[in-house]
Amino acid sequence: MADKYVDVVISKEGQEGSLPIREGTLGPSAVDIQQLYTTHELLAFDPGFRSTASCNSAITFVDGAAGILLYRGYPIEELAESAGYTEVAYLLMFGELPSETELHEFEEAIYYHSLLHEQVLSFYQGFRRDAHPMAIMVGVVGALSAFYHDHMDIQDPAQRVAAATRLVAKMPSIAGASYTYSIGRRHRYPKRGLDYSANFLQMMFGVPNEDYEVDPILAQAMEKILILHADHEQNASTSTVRLAASSGANPFACISAGIASLWGPAHGGANEAVLAMLEEIGTPENIPKAIARAKDKHHPFRLMGFGHRVYKNFDPRAKVIQRTAKNVLDHLGIDDPLLEIAVRLEEIALEDEYFVERKLYPNVDYYSGILLKAMGLPTNMFTAVFALARTSGWVSHWLELHNDPNHGIDRPRQLYVGSPLRHYPSGK
Ligand code: CMC
Numbered sequence: 001m002a003d004k005y006v007d008v009v010i011s012k013e014g015q016e017g018s019l020p021i022r023e024g025t026l027g028p029s030a031v032d033i034q035q036l037y038t039t040h041e042l043l044a045f046d047p048g049f050r051s052t053a054s055c056n057s058a059i060t061f062v063d064g065a066a067g068i069l070l071y072r073g074y075p076i077e078e079l080a081e082s083a084g085y086t087e088v089a090y091l092l093m094f095g096e097l098p099s100e101t102e103l104h105e106f107e108e109a110i111y112y113h114s115l116l117h118e119q120v121l122s123f124y125q126g127f128r129r130d131a132h133p134m135a136i137m138v139g140v141v142g143a144l145s146a147f148y149h150d151h152m153d154i155q156d157p158a159q160r161v162a163a164a165t166r167l168v169a170k171m172p173s174i175a176g177a178s179y180t181y182s183i184g185r186r187h188r189y190p191k192r193g194l195d196y197s198a199n200f201l202q203m204m205f206g207v208p209n210e211d212y213e214v215d216p217i218l219a220q221a222m223e224k225i226l227i228l229h230a231d232h233e234q235n236a237s238t239s240t241v242r243l244a245a246s247s248g249a250n251p252f253a254c255i256s257a258g259i260a261s262l263w264g265p266a267h268g269g270a271n272e273a274v275l276a277m278l279e280e281i282g283t284p285e286n287i288p289k290a291i292a293r294a295k296d297k298h299h300p301f302r303l304m305g306f307g308h309r310v311y312k313n314f315d316p317r318a319k320v321i322q323r324t325a326k327n328v329l330d331h332l333g334i335d336d337p338l339l340e341i342a343v344r345l346e347e348i349a350l351e352d353e354y355f356v357e358r359k360l361y362p363n364v365d366y367y368s369g370i371l372l373k374a375m376g377l378p379t380n381m382f383t384a385v386f387a388l389a390r391t392s393g394w395v396s397h398w399l400e401l402h403n404d405p406n407h408g409i410d411r412p413r414q415l416y417v418g419s420p421l422r423h424y425p426s427g428k
Contacts, residue, residue, distance in 0.1 A: 017039060019031050019033060019036070020032040022053075026063070026070075027063060030053040037413075043413050045415055049239075053234075054234055054239060054242070055234070055242065055401070055407075057233060057234070057397070057400060058072070058095065059071070059072065059092060059231060059233070059397065060092075060232060060233040061233070062232065062233050062310050062311075064308070064310035064312050064313065065312055065313055066313060067313045067315065067316050068316065069232070069317065071088065071092055071230070071231060072091050072092065072095055072096070074091070074097075075316075076227075076228065076317060076320070077316060077319075079227055080224050080227050080228055080320045083097075083227065084195065084196075084223060085195075085196050085197060085226040085227055085230070085389075085392075086103065086106060086107050086195070087103055088226075089106075089168055089392035090102065090103060090106050092230060092231055092392050092396040093161075093392065093395060093396045093399060106165075107195075109165050109169070110165065110169040110196065111190065111192065112169070113165060113166045113169035114172065114173055114199070115170075115173065115189060115190065116170060116173050116174065116177065116187075117147055119147075120143065120144065121177060121187060123139070124136065124140070124178070124187075127181065129182055129184070130182065131178075131182070132380055133175065133182070133381055133383075134259065134269075134380075134383050134384055134387065136181070137174055137175065137178055137256075137259050137384055138256050138259050138260050138263070139256075140174050140178070141167075141171075141252055141256040141259060142252060142253055144167075144170070144252035145250040145252040145253050145256075148163065148166065149250060154248060154251070157403070160398075160399055161399070163251040163395075164251065164395035164398065164399055167251065167252065167255055167391055167395050168392050168395060171387070171388045172190070172196065172199055172200035172203060173187070173189075173190060173203060175381070175384045175385065175387070175388045176188070176200060176204050177203070178381075179204055179378070179381055179384075180203070180204070185207065185208070186208045188202060188206045188208065188212075189203075190203065194214065195219070195223075196223075197220075197222035197226060198214040198216075198219040198222075200388065201214050201215075201218060201219060204376075204377070204381075205376060217327070217328065217331045218328065218375050221324050221327070221328050221371065221375065222385075224320060224324050225321070225324070225371065225372070225385065225389065226385075226389040227389075228317040228321060228364060228368075228389075229317075229364065229385075229389035230390065230392050230393050231390070231393030231396065231397075232390075232393065235267065235309075236262075236264070236266075236267050237258040237259070237261040237262040237268065237390065238258065238390075238393060238394060238397050239261075240261040241254050241255060241257060241258040241394045241397055241398055242397055242398070242401050242410065243410045245397075245398050245401050245402065246401065246407065246408070246409045246410040251395070254394075255394050258387075258390070258394045259387045262383065262386060262390060265304070268383045268386040268387065268390070270304050270305055270363070271305070271365040271369040271372070271382040271383065271386065272369065272380065272382045272383055273304040273305075274304045274305035274342075274365055274366055274368075274369045275338070275370070276304075276379070277290070277304045277305075278338045278341050278342055278345075278369075278370075279338065281345070282341075283337075283341070284340065284341055284344045287341065287344055287345050287348055290345070291303070291345075291348060291349060291352060294306075294349075294354075295352075303345075303349060303355075304365070304366075305362055305363055305365045305366030305367075305369075306349060306355065306360045306361065306362060306366065307361075308361070308363045311363065312359040313359065313361065314361045314362075315361060315362065315364055317363075317364035318361070318362045318363055318364050318367065321364055321366075321367045321368050322362075322366075324371060325339070325370050325374065328371055328374050329370075329374050334374050336373070336374060338370055338373070339370050346362055346366070368382070368386075369382055372385060
């Protein structure tokens with residue numbers, strides 16, 4: 001709905017014209033430039049999409065300046081405090097909180113689809129034992145396309161919901177199996193009676209010859225981690241999923257593309273990188289050196305877990321995760337020296353002019369690594385947990401894109417800066 005027009009002066013050839021402004025329910029309005037090329041033969045230049053709204057979306061709202069994150073209108077703090085992950089996944093996918101019956105049916109569907117085809121499990125044997133879990137997940141999730149392709153008519157809304165539910169349901173098994181395979185332990189199947197997070201924990205840590213009792217405090221902490229990471233509007237991995245989806249690609253292939261994008265250290269790989277950084281710093285005395293390196297423009301080092309493309313005040317998820325990390329460490333009686341370094345590093349950075357000026361605050365990944373480590377997860381599983389959590393967000397965006405009848409293929413343009421036309425030398 002374009003309801004306002006703004007006069008724009010295009011200086012190139014003195015042409016004048018007006019462009020529509022689109023208004024959302026919250027946040028800044030957007031100048032609609034869709035016709036800019038047709039009417040003025042001009043492209044918009046925005047590498048990194050700093051000022052580009054790539055789509056309409058009703059799923060998640062982020063106000064970076066105010067530190068606000070809403071899923072379908074609900075503040076993240078309230079959801080992390082009171083909701084369960086499957087309830088949040090339902091909310092993201094379908095737009096409203098489920099009734100008791102709807103939640104029960106959704107959780108039954110999740111449980112029903114949580115098993116992996118035994119042939120999918122046999123794929124794991126093809127990976128090296130030391131393969132990164134994200135490498136396995138990219139492969140295995142993409143390979144699900146081969147199993148469900150014939151039941152996947154993306155024009156059929158019911159089949160779309162089935163595919164989205166399958167993905168959310170199978171991800172704990174896929175992530176859990178990528179860990180157990182790496183340590184040579186048999187994959188444990190999901191167990192009835194356990195919720196989503198508890199099931200993931202028993203698949204990670206249960207051994208085949210023992211019962212595994214899930215610690216409720218750890219299951220609750222995992223629920224919070226999953227809720228906090230479930231969606232974050234048009235971030236790199238979600239935009240990747242949407243771009244892949246826009247061509248009509250199979251949903252499993254689209255989510256696999258999202259996992260690949262998430263893996264990078266500037267995105268989901270940051271929680272793993274934070275821990276590596278804290279370990280490298282080693283003692284509080286080395287913090288000033290690390291800060292100096294992070295500020296040095298000639299050094300590629302950045303303070304991992306600091307800064308965010310959108311949050312220029314604080315990341316509301318970071319506050320919840322910091323509290324949760326402290327509770328879990330107290331509960332487990334862990335006195336982790338890395339936590340001391342993390343707290344001290346944060347204090348020093350927050351007082352440093354460089355970080356203050358650039359509005360660089362701890363993001364969600366700053367404390368999530370410490371929390372996951374305390375819960376016994378190996379470092380290379382951190383991003384896999386993020387991928388598991390983000391799947392509900394990715395499938396929600398995938399559903400939203402396909403529910404929009406006007407959506408065609410996404411195809412950005414470019415500003416060409418290469419050689420002008422030249423000819424292949426004759427006689428060569
Ligand atoms: N340490 C030191 N300097 C930094 C950092 C940092 N972590 N982040 C940004 N800067 C500086 C940057 O060098 C630049 O300085 P200048 O203006 O002098 O050139 C300024 O701050 C603005 O940085 P930018 O690169 O334009 O910011 P961006 O919006 O492109 O990058 C970011 C956002 C998250 C990629 C970046 O802050 C970063 O690399 N942080 C570390 C990695 C990290 O923690 N990523 C997790 C993000 S949250 C989880 C998720 O959503 O996936």
